[in-house]
Amino acid sequence: MTTSTVVLALAVFGASAVEMVEALTIVAAAGVTRGWRSALEGTVVAALVLATLVIAVGVPLARLVPIDVLRVVIGALLLVLGLDWLRKAVLRASGHKALHDEDAIYAKAVADLSNGAEATTGSAAARSWKHGRRDATGFTVAFKGVFLEGMEVVLIVITLGASSGHLALAAAAAGAAAVVVGTVGYFVARQLSEVPENAMKLAVGIMLTSFGVFWVGEGSGLHWPGSDLMILVLVGVFALTAAVLSFLMRRIAPSREAATANTGPSR
Secondary structure, eight states, X not given: OOHHHHHHHHHHHHHHXXXXXXXXXXXXXXXXXXXXHHHHHHHHHHHHHHHHHIIIIIHHHHHXXXXXXXXXXXXXXXHXXXXXXXXXXXXXXXXXXXXXXHHHHHHHHHHXXXXXXXXXXXXXXXXXXXXXOOOHHHHHHHHHHHHHHHHHHHHHHHHHHHHHTOHHHHHHHHHHHHHHHHHHHHHHOSSOTTSOHHHHHHHHHHHHHHHHHHHHHHHTTOOOTTGGGHHHHHHHHHHHHHXXXXXXXXXXXXOHHHHHHHHOSOO
């Protein structure tokens, strides 16, 4: 495998894992409160819809659009997506944005769904959902959670896969991430709160941004020194930039909470 295909597979796997952790939290909450049968059915249906989107959109893109045009357009899209991931990851790493708390999300989802169950059907019916009965709310919540989180995965799979000519590899990497996250979630917890999600988002943002720059250059006729190896150089540049920005923002522009803690309450 070339350098670009290895980095592509890692980027898709990392991005998919992050999104699947968030989707797993929602599915687990729906399963615990409304019944696992409905939650799992909603998950499966959402996964099938997402897979259909990849095939329906990704295959025509890869076959019908000229590769240089595809790389410029998709490279620009990856730059926007990657820089957004990087921005949020740097803000979280420097303390200017709260870390993603899966425990809090799970607790809120359980509370909302449980309250809805009690309010609409009573405690006896709510308990019966845990014994395999179908429930429209549980199905809808699980479907919506997996579909919405998965749409970003679909976007990444299509853009990276179609522009590189490795759509099947990108789809396989996303599928592997879903299997790994689902398996780990089944054995260790209802939610994966210990996953270093911000570090994963930072790494994925770096890789997506690097691919974006690389493919915009290639599609525009630029011949990169070292060909695919230049992707690793770009990854190093963006990683160093993110580290420096995180350090400077912690030192020069501390978060409001940190400033308050250092100065004490105003008089």
